[in-house]
Amino acid sequence: xxxxxxxxxxxxTMEEGRLVKWHKREGDAxxxxxxxxxxxxxxxxxxxxxxxxxxLRQVAVAEGQTVPVGKEIAVIVxxxxxxxxxxxxxxxxxxxxxxxxxxxxxxxxxxxxxxAAAAADAAPVKASPLARRMAxxxxxxxxxxxxxxxxGRVVRRDLxxxxxxxxxxxxxxxxxxxVPPPPSPVPVSRTGAPYEDVPLxxxxxxxxxxxxxxxxxxxxxxxxxxxxxxxAAEARDALNRQLGDRGKVSxxxxxxxxxxxxxxxxxxxxxWFQEDHIRYWNEVHIGMAVAVEDGLITPVIRNADVKPLLxxxxxxxxxxxxxxxxxxxxxxxxxxxxxxxxxxxxxxDQFTAVxxxxxxGIIAVGSIVQKPVVVDATVLPRRRMRITMxxxxxxxxxxxxxxFLKTLKEMLENPLAMLL
Amino acid sequence: MSAHVLQVVRAGVVPxxxxxxxxxALAQARLEGRLPHDVLLLLEHPSVLTLGRTSRETHVLRPxxxxxxxxxxxxxxxxxxxxxxxxxxxxxxxxxxxxxxWYLRTLEQALIDALAELxxxxxxNPGHTGVWTRGEGGVRxxxxxxxxxxxxxxxxxxxxxxxxDLAQFDRIVACGIPDVVMTxxxxxRGRGKGDGSIWDGTVAAVVRxxxxxxxxxxxxxxxxxxxxxxxxxxLGETLC
Numbered sequence: 001x002x003x004x005x006x007x008x009x010x011x012x013t014m015e016e017g018r019l020v021k022w023h024k025r026e027g028d029a030x031x032x033x034x035x036x037x038x039x040x041x042x043x044x045x046x047x048x049x050x051x052x053x054x055x056l057r058q059v060a061v062a063e064g065q066t067v068p069v070g071k072e073i074a075v076i077v078x079x080x081x082x083x084x085x086x087x088x089x090x091x092x093x094x095x096x097x098x099x100x101x102x103x104x105x106x107x108x109x110x111x112x113x114x115x116a117a118a119a120a121d122a123a124p125v126k127a128s129p130l131a132r133r134m135a136x137x138x139x140x141x142x143x144x145x146x147x148x149x150x151x152g153r154v155v156r157r158d159l160x161x162x163x164x165x166x167x168x169x170x171x172x173x174x175x176x177x178x179v180p181p182p183p184s185p186v187p188v189s190r191t192g193a194p195y196e197d198v199p200l201x202x203x204x205x206x207x208x209x210x211x212x213x214x215x216x217x218x219x220x221x222x223x224x225x226x227x228x229x230x231x232a233a234e235a236r237d238a239l240n241r242q243l244g245d246r247g248k249v250s251x252x253x254x255x256x257x258x259x260x261x262x263x264x265x266x267x268x269x270x271x272w273f274q275e276d277h278i279r280y281w282n283e284v285h286i287g288m289a290v291a292v293e294d295g296l297i298t299p300v301i302r303n304a305d306v307k308p309l310l311x312x313x314x315x316x317x318x319x320x321x322x323x324x325x326x327x328x329x330x331x332x333x334x335x336x337x338x339x340x341x342x343x344x345x346x347x348x349d350q351f352t353a354v355x356x357x358x359x360x361g362i363i364a365v366g367s368i369v370q371k372p373v374v375v376d377a378t379v380l381p382r383r384r385m386r387i388t389m390x391x392x393x394x395x396x397x398x399x400x401x402x403x404f405l406k407t408l409k410e411m412l413e414n415p416l417a418m419l420l
Numbered sequence: 421m422s423a424h425v426l427q428v429v430r431a432g433v434v435p436x437x438x439x440x441x442x443x444x445a446l447a448q449a450r451l452e453g454r455l456p457h458d459v460l461l462l463l464e465h466p467s468v469l470t471l472g473r474t475s476r477e478t479h480v481l482r483p484x485x486x487x488x489x490x491x492x493x494x495x496x497x498x499x500x501x502x503x504x505x506x507x508x509x510x511x512x513x514x515x516x517x518x519x520x521x522w523y524l525r526t527l528e529q530a531l532i533d534a535l536a537e538l539x540x541x542x543x544x545n546p547g548h549t550g551v552w553t554r555g556e557g558g559v560r561x562x563x564x565x566x567x568x569x570x571x572x573x574x575x576x577x578x579x580x581x582x583x584x585d586l587a588q589f590d591r592i593v594a595c596g597i598p599d600v601v602m603t604x605x606x607x608x609r610g611r612g613k614g615d616g617s618i619w620d621g622t623v624a625a626v627v628r629x630x631x632x633x634x635x636x637x638x639x640x641x642x643x644x645x646x647x648x649x650x651x652x653x654x655l656g657e658t659l660c
Contacts, residue, residue: 010519010520010521010569011519011520011521011522012519012521013519013521014520014521018474020473020474021473035570038473038492040473040474040494041520041521042494042520042521042524042549043472043493043494043495043524043549043550043565043566043567044494044520044521044523044524044566044567044568044569045472045473045492045493045494045567045568045569046520046568046569046570047568047569047570047571049571371438371442372429372431372442372446372459372461373445374445374446374449374454374455377454377455377456378427378455378457379427379429379446379455379459381429
C-alpha cells in the first residue's frame with residue numbers, strides 16, 4: 001500500500017515549509033523512522049521522517065522549494081508496487097490529494113520469502129525499526145510472526161522468541177547462519193616454555209594469504225573504543241598521595257600495566273605472525289613507542305604483567321631517556337610481543353598506529369578529554385580517552401580483538417579489575 | 421523524574437566541532453530515553469563561522485584565517501567567538517509543546533527576560549528570528565537563533581553577544597540580512613559598567629530566563645563544574 005508523504009505542520013502556525021535537503025532520492029529504499037528530508041520553518045530545521053517502509057517515488061519538491069503544509073511531496077511504495085491503486089490511508093488519516101499519474105513499476109526485487117508468504121506481502125507488517133533490522137539480519141519473515149507490541153506491532157522480544165523456536169516460523173529460503181559463540185579467551189600459561197608454536201591451520205593460511213593480498217604485507221584493521229578514565233584518575237591520585245616523594249604513577253604506567261594484564265587473558269593478541277606458524281607468547285613484553293629526534297623507537301618493558309606499577313614507571317622513564325640519548329642496547333628494543341603508542345600528551349584525541357611486525361597488534365592511545373556524558377540518567381563531566389587497536393588480520397579476527405579491547409577497557413574503567 | 425527539570429552544564433571554551441559532537445550525543449541520549457530530563461549546554465567557542473542549511477556562500481565575505489563549518493541548523497551564516505554566550509538546549513519538545521514556532525518564540529522570550537534583568541530592553545523583529553534592541557538609527561541584533569529538531573528533540577540553539585568583538589561580524593552578511601547592525605550586552609550597557617561580573621551575571625540571567633519562559637527548574641545543585649577542553653599534561657612528562 002502506498003503512503004503519501006506530506007509537508008507536515010511542525011507548528012500550528014506553520015503554513016508552508018521549505019524543503020532544504022533531501023536525505024533520500026527517488027528510488028531509494030526507506031524504512032519507518034528514517035530521515036527523508038530536512039524541512040525548514042522560520043529558523044528551525046526539522047527532520048521529516050518516513051512513516052512507512054518501501055521505495056521513495058514521485059519526489060515532487062526540489063531542494064530549496066517552499067510548499068504549503070499538507071501538500072504531497074513524495075510517495076512511499078512497496079517494491080514492485082504501482083502508485084495509484086489502493087493508495088491513500090497514511091497513518092495520519094489525512095485525505096491524499098488527487099492521485100497523480102501512475103509510475104512505471106520497477107522490476108520486481110528478488111524475493112526472499114517463500115511463495116506461501118507472498119500473498120500477505122501487500123499488507124504492511126507493523127514492526128519496530130529494531131525488529132525489522134533483526135528480522136532482516138536473521139532472515140525471519142515478519143509476516144509469519146504475531147506481534148506482541150502496541151497494536152500488534154512486532155517488537156524485539158517477538159524476534160527473540162522466534163529465534164528460540166525451531167525453524168517452523170522462520171523463512172526457509174534465507175540461510176540462517178547460526179552465530180557461534182566467540183571462542184573463550186585462552187589465558188597465558190605461566191608454567192613451562194616461554195612460548196608455544198602453533199602450526200597454521202588451513203583456514204588460517206587462507207586468511208593470511210587472502211588478506212595480505214588485499215592490504216599491504218600486514219593486513220591491518222582497526223577497532224576504537226572510548227574509555228572512561230575517572231576511576232583510573234582517582235586511583236592514580238590516591239596512589240600518588242600515598243607514595244608522597246617515593247615516586248609517581250602516571251596514566252601511561254597504568255595503561256601499560258592494564259594492557260599487559262589484559263593480554264594475559266587474551267593470548268590470541270599476544271602473538272607473532274611467523275609466515276608458516278603463529279607464535280603465541282606466554283610472556284608479555286610490551287613495546288612502548290618513544291619519539292626520538294629523527295624518528296621513533298620501541299623499547300621493551302619485559303614481563304610487564306608481573307611488574308609493579310612503580311617499577312613499570314621507573315623502567316619506562318629510563319628506557320625513554322636512553323632512547324632519546326641513543327644509548328639503547330639491542331636487547332632493550334627487541335622482543336616485544338605487543339606495543340603501545342601514546343600521543344595523548346600531544347593533544348591527539350584519536351589516531352591509528354602501524355603494527356610493529358612480527359607483533360599482531362598495537363594500541364594507539366589518545367589524550368584524556370573531559371566531556372559531558374550521560375551517566376546513570378544525568379549529564380556528568382567525565383574524563384574520557386580513546387584507544388584504537390590495530391590488528392594483524394592474519395592472527396587476530398574482529399571478535400578476538402574486540403574481546404581483548406573490552407577487557408582492557410574494563411580494567412581501566414575499574415582498576416580493581418586488574419587484581420582479578 | 422520530572423520532564424521539567426533543566427540540567428545546566430557550563431563548559432567553558434569548547435571548539436565548535438567538539439561541542440557539536442556533544443550535542444548530537446546528548447540529543448541521541450534524550451531521544452532514546454537514557455537522559456530523562458532537558459539539558460542546557462552553556463559555553464563559548466573559539467572564533468568560527470557557521471553556515472546553516474539556508475546560508476548563501478556569498479554571505480561569507482572574509483573567511484581568511486577562521487574555521488568555517490556547514491551545519492544542520494536553520495538560519496544563515498553567523499559568527500561565534502570569545503565573549504559570546506552560546507546556549508545549546510537539548511529539550512524534548514514532546515514534554516513542552518510540539519510546535520517549532522512556539523519553541524523559537526519561547527527561546528526569544530527567555531533571552532528577552534534575561535536581558536531585562538540586565539537592564540536591556542530586548543525586542544522581537546517580526547520575520548527575523550532572534551533578539552534585537554531598539555535605539556537611535558533603528559534595530560540592532562544582540563542574539564541569533566538557529567535550531568535543529570529530530571523527533572521533537574532539539575539541538576543547536578542561540579548565541580548571545582556579551583562582550584563579543586563585533587568587528588568580527590564584518591566578515592559576513594550576518595544572518596543573511598544586509599546592513600544588519602550587531603550589538604552586545606557590553607555595548608548596550610556602556611563599557612566599564614560592572615564589567616567584572618558581566619559574564620557570570622549574563623549566565624545567571626539566561627538560566628532564570630529559561631526557567632520562566634519554559635517553566636522549568638534549573639538543577640543548580642547538579643550544576644556541573646566547568647568542563648575544560650583537554651587536560652594538558654595529564655599524562656605526565658614521560659614518554660612518546
